Amino acid sequence: MLKVGVIGAGAMGKNHIRIYSEMPGVELAGIADIDRELVKELAEQYGTRAFTDYREMLAMGLDAVSIVVPTKMHRQVATEAIEAKAHVLVEKPIADTVENADAIIKAAAASNRLLMVGHIERFNPAVIKLKEIIEEGLLGKIVSISTTRVGPYNPRIRDVGVILDIGVHDIDIISYLYGKQVNQVYAVAGADIHSFEDHATIHMRLDHEFSGLVDVNWLTPHKVRKLTAVGVGGVAYLDYLNQTVELHDSGWVRKAKIENREPLRNELEYFIDCIRNGTQPKPCGTDGKHALKVSLAAINSYKEAKLIEITE
């Protein structure tokens, strides 16, 4: 039985708690949140222990923790959890700065702990299917991937803009589907309704040749989560929400058979399997750091109206 804890029981933390509580071979040993009422109520609901100080929970000795506190706290909480000998799944983005991301990565390596970053869309059944399709070469060489992730503003998000809150999802997915790193970014964005940027168009060059285009905003009254991958041999249209993939080529229109499943459940089961097998999970710390670096470069690019080079 693996002993698991969750630190941060807010909007996303609740989902981690629910899924771990239902996972075979996993004991949800505790949950921690500074909101005393919230954590007590959830602990009663899921039959586990409540903590308002996550350090007390870590002191119990846990095999693994999910870190789902606000992004600016990821470094502090993740490095303390690693020092307490727990394997760590930290939510996206890995941290609020590249320096803080490096500190988490270094701590995990130094303590020989497994570190995973919560880029949940990699575990979306439609993305898993499209990755297979691309690797099988069904679309030929991919030359362009573009995404649309728009919808109404969520008033809960107060500490970052639309690029770090939701753009980072597609920045990671485009790099993942290509299997390549971003080396140049140019972004146009603005903060027309909110204090942080609430709309952005980000153009990325990957491996000096391949195109990635991310369109995000908090202005559109309805939610859209779509991706288009253009290959020399055909085009794929993916819908993240409906978990569908449709392929078009010169002779055919085909719809992929996909079993719908909750992406976070796939992600947490995979994390637990990696701990059992002692294998380094993906996305790992450096994958998370790259997605963060590109996101921060996109913010610089729109503020300075210039092309930004991404160096390793």
Ligand SMILES: NC(=O)c1ccc[n+]([C@@H]2O[C@H](COP(=O)([O-])OP(=O)(O)OC[C@H]3O[C@@H](n4cnc5c(N)ncnc54)[C@H](O)[C@@H]3O)[C@@H](O)[C@H]2O)c1
């Ligand atoms: N993967 C995804 O799709 C996804 C979706 C939403 C949020 N997130 C990420 O998850 C993280 C949390 O976001 P959220 O939307 O759940 O935010 P939230 O504000 O709803 O929840 C954060 C929780 O952390 C608690 N907290 C703050 N300081 C704490 C401390 N010192 N110890 C214990 N608990 C503390 C707060 O009381 C709150 O309940 C962010 O990094 C965000 O980017 C990821």
